[in-house]
Amino acid sequence: MRQAGRYLPEFRAIRVENDFFNVCRTPELATEVTLQPIRRYPELLDAAIIFSDILVIPQAMGMQVEMVPGKGPHLPEPLREPRDLARLTDQRKGFSVGRELDYVYKAITNTRHALAGRVPLLGFVGAPWTLMAYMVEGGGSKTFAEAKAWLFRCPQAAHELLRRIAAVAAEFLVGQVHAGAQALQVFESWAGELSPRDFAEFSLPYLRQIAAHVKQRCPDVPLTVFAKGAHYALEQLATETAFDVISIDWTIDPAAARIRVDRALRSAGSARRVVLQGNLDPTLLFADEDTLRRRTAEMCASFGATGHIANLGHGMMPAHDPERLRVFLQTVHSASRALR
Numbered sequence: 001m002r003q004a005g006r007y008l009p010e011f012r013a014i015r016v017e018n019d020f021f022n023v024c025r026t027p028e029l030a031t032e033v034t035l036q037p038i039r040r041y042p043e044l045l046d047a048a049i050i051f052s053d054i055l056v057i058p059q060a061m062g063m064q065v066e067m068v069p070g071k072g073p074h075l076p077e078p079l080r081e082p083r084d085l086a087r088l089t090d091q092r093k094g095f096s097v098g099r100e101l102d103y104v105y106k107a108i109t110n111t112r113h114a115l116a117g118r119v120p121l122l123g124f125v126g127a128p129w130t131l132m133a134y135m136v137e138g139g140g141s142k143t144f145a146e147a148k149a150w151l152f153r154c155p156q157a158a159h160e161l162l163r164r165i166a167a168v169a170a171e172f173l174v175g176q177v178h179a180g181a182q183a184l185q186v187f188e189s190w191a192g193e194l195s196p197r198d199f200a201e202f203s204l205p206y207l208r209q210i211a212a213h214v215k216q217r218c219p220d221v222p223l224t225v226f227a228k229g230a231h232y233a234l235e236q237l238a239t240e241t242a243f244d245v246i247s248i249d250w251t252i253d254p255a256a257a258r259i260r261v262d263r264a265l266r267s268a269g270s271a272r273r274v275v276l277q278g279n280l281d282p283t284l285l286f287a288d289e290d291t292l293r294r295r296t297a298e299m300c301a302s303f304g305a306t307g308h309i310a311n312l313g314h315g316m317m318p319a320h321d322p323e324r325l326r327v328f329l330q331t332v333h334s335a336s337r338a339l340r
């Protein structure tokens, strides 16, 4: 998450001249920025993730989205009530996911060529609840009161919006595979704002639909879900969806997550193996090197020798030192060699 980004001076240099979404919309720039971390950490990163943002879907559905430096995403005309759904363009005649988001497909194809097989390329989307939260709040929020009020006050309109976002997201993921993405991730970054009951009603069904749609069309493409803060849903994600990988944040103990997922699969009589991804607290990159090494090795050991993709539990931060990230990456490799 934000493997490319402001912690890298070479990224900041490009952003001086270019607006965030201009980078997303210009295949050469998106490729350049996607490759920056791959070049800086040769042999250490096992995948690249296409430079884009989850908010390209609200844009494709007709909403204006700006990236305000130092503040994050801003949607100047948020959806405030159910009748605002009429402003969205996804149901208008002639709307096409492929046409609206063609620039992402071009960036993916261009980046696949530029990577020349060095590492696989990941595509991604935002999940419906997380995107709805931005579309209703108009940006980030401490409480998500506006978006949650929608869920409780107008559940039908909320489901209508979530269903429409899910349809666009699912088609967009398949299009990314056709453009060259070799694995996919779905970001439900605001899952933790929902109670288990509301996650079951407003998030899980759409995650399930997206996974089913993609798995039907692209059965061999690994599919990851990151539902930040949704510890309570580990078992459901493992047994009630088709995701191959569950990415967890640092508030779940890896060994406990492994046991819970395996137990849930066994009691559901499922023979499938779910991989876990995560989960170092990104703030540990601010610790001294010895602490970072020790905690990274502990994390790898806790996940176990197999079925783990090492990652941070959330995104890189602008103040992170790129050399500390190198220490993390080197330690992941040495720790996993030792485990095997």
Ligand SMILES: Cc1c2[nH]c(c1CCC(=O)O)Cc1[nH]c(c(CCC(=O)O)c1C)Cc1[nH]c(c(CCC(=O)O)c1C)Cc1[nH]c(c(C)c1CCC(=O)O)C2
Binding pocket: 001, 002, 003, 004, 005, 006, 015, 020, 049, 050, 051, 052, 053, 054, 055, 067, 069, 070, 071, 072, 073, 124, 140, 187, 189, 315, 318
């Ligand atoms: C919620 C979310 C967003 N975007 C994303 C999520 C889900 C993951 C998560 O929970 O963080 C996902 C995302 N955003 C970005 C990527 C590109 C791929 C990568 O390198 O990881 C990915 C996978 C680029 C980005 N997206 C953003 C940046 C930094 C902005 C800049 O360059 O000005 C990058 C590199 C901006 C962004 N975009 C978003 C926010 C909240 C922000 C502000 C964050 C901040 O200011 O640190 C929405």
